[in-house]
Amino acid sequence: MNWEAELLAMRFGGSSMDLASCVAQQPEEIHQLIKAAGHSNHMVAWRAAWVLDNYARNHQAEITKYTDQLSELLVATKHNGVRRHLTRILCDTDPALIDDGRVVDLCFEWISNPTIPVAVQANAMSLLAGLCNIYPDLAKELETVINDNYIHGSAGFKSRCRKILKQLNAVLKADD
Secondary structure, eight states: OOHHHHHHHOOSHHHHHHHHHHHHHOGGGHHHHHHHHTOSSHHHHHHHHHHHHHHHHHOHHHHGGGHHHHHHHHHHOOOHHHHHHHHHHHHTSOGGGOOOHHHHHHHHHHHHOTTSOHHHHHHHHHHHHHHHTTOTHHHHHHHHHHHHHHTTSOHHHHHHHHHHHHHHHHHHHHHO
């Protein structure tokens, strides 16, 4: 499949789900779709990540096989749309499979950066909260970063902060 052409031809949200269904029927295409998510054209990369996200919602076990590639792509991309979709996919991935410290560092950086879209920040918080179940030492740091940035955040940011802080309280109490 010519992913670049297919992705540029997308005109509505249903197209993303249709393409995700195509990937489900032709799983060998996932490598090309992941490659497209790293495309230099922002529109191609974002739409490819969107299709991957839709695919992952119904095929989490299959997408898990590509956790390392998705993590590498997340570290490399400069596109916030791609970041939003990749962080969402990784939030639903077994945290034990995410073993790239650069992902952790970037998530902390994005939470603290007011120029990063709220969806990316919220997903970064959720991703880190999941990792806290495996690495409880991260919980205190995440709590501090959330509290430091809460006052300047949007309503959506604050809402996710409150949710994550509740999760962290359980981790921190268990760690005591």
